[in-house]
Amino acid sequence: MKYILFFVLQISCFSFGQNRTFDISNDSILLVKMDENLLFVSKNKLEEVIKEHPEFLNIDYNSPDILYAKNSKGFESEVGQDDYYLFYAYFLSKNQNSEIDKINRNKLLEIYTSLNRIYALLDNGGTGFAHLYKRLYGYAEYSLLIYNNNIQDEIKVDFKQQKTLFIKNLELIVSNRLQNEWNYSNSEKKKIQIELNKLIEIIKKSITDTYLLLETQKFMFSTYQTY
Known part of the structure; x- marks a missing residue:
């Protein structure tokens, strides 16, 4: 059975990596497809995440464990850590799309x-x-x-x-x-x-x-x- 899940997540235009622009114009963004389930986030939430966690725009070669250990503010719970790793995957995937x-x-x-x-x-x-x-x-x-x-x-x-x-x-x-x-x-x-x-x-x-x-x-x- 397919489920469409919504994070309450927003963004307009941010610098992403080297000389890249991260532009979002839709009201909701597909964060990840988990098997047959689709996880969406609102633009408002995504904008909030980027402002609070700019490390997502320059992950470099850091593992999610390392980034989370240094930047867990706002994601301290078990569920919060789950969300952090999903955001990590989402942003990193933008540079890995061949x-x-x-x-x-x-x-x-x-x-x-x-x-x-x-x-x-x-x-x-x-x-x-x-x-x-x-x-x-x-x-x-x-x-x-x-x-x-x-x-x-x-x-x-x-x-x-x-x-x-x-x-x-x-x-x-x-x-x-x-x-x-x-x-x-x-x-x-x-x-x-x-x-x-x-x-x-x-x-x-x-x-x-x-x-x-x-x-x-x-x-x-x-x-x-x-x-």
């Missing part, structure tokens, strides 16, 4: 949302995964920034071999965790295993190069309990 950017962004989002769903199932849900679901849009956009600016350390690896090892490791983690999850009955575990396998397959298909593999590993091992 066709290849769109392709890589979609792959990263497929991977990160699938991982989040996997661990939500293994941990029997929780509000933390709902918060992380919104924040991973910021993480995905940052991963795209790393790729576009060649910040990722050059590591020569056998991509096919390393990808195979990663997927096997993920499958092992999933199998062990699900087997030891006492909140589910055996019949429930069988159904969940089917969904988990589908999610792993999505990840497998989305990892198409070494960069995506490295970013996936970095995101998973820094975000979730992988034992």
Whole structure:
């Protein structure tokens, strides 16, 4: 089911990055498309955010975690942090809008949302995964920034071999965790295993190069309990 969500968010014309102009003339702005759900913001709110948080106009190479730690005023709650990461993704995406950017962004989002769903199932849900679901849009956009600016350390690896090892490791983690999850009955575990396998397959298909593999590993091992 598709939902259209509205942040009460406004802006007219602001400097954006190097010699760029950020011009908004519509009453509401599409902040992010989350699966089939559309999240809009009003121009008034967006204008307010830019005035209070000019760092969004010059993100440079800062991750959302670093920017939020330094500029959390007005976004102090868990929900506020979610919103901050969505704004981060929105503004950074304005500098990353080529066709290849769109392709890589979609792959990263497929991977990160699938991982989040996997661990939500293994941990029997929780509000933390709902918060992380919104924040991973910021993480995905940052991963795209790393790729576009060649910040990722050059590591020569056998991509096919390393990808195979990663997927096997993920499958092992999933199998062990699900087997030891006492909140589910055996019949429930069988159904969940089917969904988990589908999610792993999505990840497998989305990892198409070494960069995506490295970013996936970095995101998973820094975000979730992988034992």
